[in-house]
Amino acid sequence: MRGMMGGMGVLIRVARAALAVLFVVLGVSAPGLAWAADDDDRERLMFRIKDPRITESSGLATSPTHRGIVYTHNDSDAGPVFYAIGPRGTTRATFRLSGAEARDWEGMAATVDPESGRGVLWFADIGDNMDGAWSDISVYRVLEPTRMRNATLPATRYRFRYKDGARNAEGVMVNPRTGRLYIVSKEFGGSVYAAPRRLSTTKPNVLRRIGTAPLMATDAAYAPDGSGYVIRTYFSANLYDASGNSLGRLTMPAADQAESITYTRDGTAVLTGSEGPNSPVHRVPLPAHLRPTPTPTPAPARRSTPSTSPAAAASPAEGISPAQLTLGVVLTLGAIAIITFIARQAR
CATH class of the missing domain: 1.20.58 (Methane Monooxygenase Hydroxylase; Chain G, domain 1)
Structure with a gap:
């Protein structure tokens, strides 16, 4: 035996x-382009999420207005709730969304409203493990809380449908320059989908495929200055410029189930997380030549003339x-x- x-x-x-x-x-x-940090600037463990309620951290977003705060939420069947995590991994506040449900929350994003300067959080109820079980999916928009204390926040719901048929997805990202929302599907041959420039709250918004994505993409995020974006997979992270051109792969730390990624507030590194209790969050520096220059972030472009990037969309090497x-x-x-x-x- x-x-x-x-x-x-x-x-x-x-x-x-x-x-x-x-x-x-x-x-x-991008064959032949795999970036790893220098010996003196390697990835490091930032913290472990200590809250026993967070057992399936599926989304991650750095707060654009509260220094040292990272937001996360659980996977499916956990209710429309998210958590503000401090630098030591402890929960600073718990927030519930009113007017929202959590069928299968898989990712989140954070931006800044160009008019008010308030932070904006986006929660993507886009998981569909049956690849067609849901006729439509939802993304919720909520203004970032101004104080780190427990509260219920009103949310705006946007419904979406894919033009080419329902599919499973776990990645959501919002271009900080244009405010345009993108969904990244989690498939054998994944895709990047662009939302309409103006979102409707009264009818489903149609998502149109604009490019390819790596195999089994589990999350995505835009750089804070809009210069590019990253797509996380189970084994690495793929970097792109703002036009959707591939810049190569970024080596990721080992994880039981790599589920989330977000940029640091200064855009010089990414934070990546995993599901499971006491799950770790690692900081992975970007290659020096891909880090933003130390200049002020450009003012957001007018919403009336956003680009359809990422990409017209992805280079053939991505297929x-x-x-x-x-x-x-x-x-x-x-x-x-x-x-x-x-x-x-x-x-």
Whole structure:
């Protein structure tokens, strides 16, 4: 029995390795460009989320107005609630959204309202693990709280439908220069979808595909100055400029289930989180040549003339080539065969 269990352990490790290779092979968005931090500027653990209520931290956003505050929320079935986390990982305040529901919250974003200067938080109820179970999805907009104390906040709901059919998604981002919202689908061959320039609260807003996204994208975020954006996957983070051109991959710390990403307030690094109790939040510096210059952030552009970027949209290198597709299928079938064999042996 011990020998058989040892053999199963080997097979499980082989299956996991095959799946890891599959994700890495198909998740590459810019071959040959993989950035890692210098020896004196590596990623570091910022804190662990200490609140026992936060067991599935699925979204992350740096506060644009409260220094040292990071917002997060749980995954599905947790209610329309989000948390303000301080620099030591403790909860500073808990907020509930009125006029909102939480079917499957998967991501969030933070921007600044160009007219009032108030922070704006966006919560994306966009998960659909059945790939078509929901006729429409929702994103909620709420003004950022001015004080760090428990409160209920009014939310504005925007409903969305994909022009090319329902799908699962976990990434949401908002361009700080234009105010335009984007959804990034989580699929074998993911896509970036742009929302209309002006959002309606009375009817579903149509999301149109404008580019490709890496395999199994779990989150996305725009840089605070609008100079580019990042898409998180289970194994790395892919960087893009404001036009959707791929800049390469950023090495990420190991995580049980990489679910969230956001930029730091100064845009020189990203913060990335994971699901699970006492989950860690890491700070990963951007390559020096991709960090913003120390100049004031440009004033937001008029909403009447926003760009449709990201991209007209993504470079061909972001897609999945026939060779990658073939290798992916082979690895997937191999992993399935191993897992099936293990299940039969267990029975």
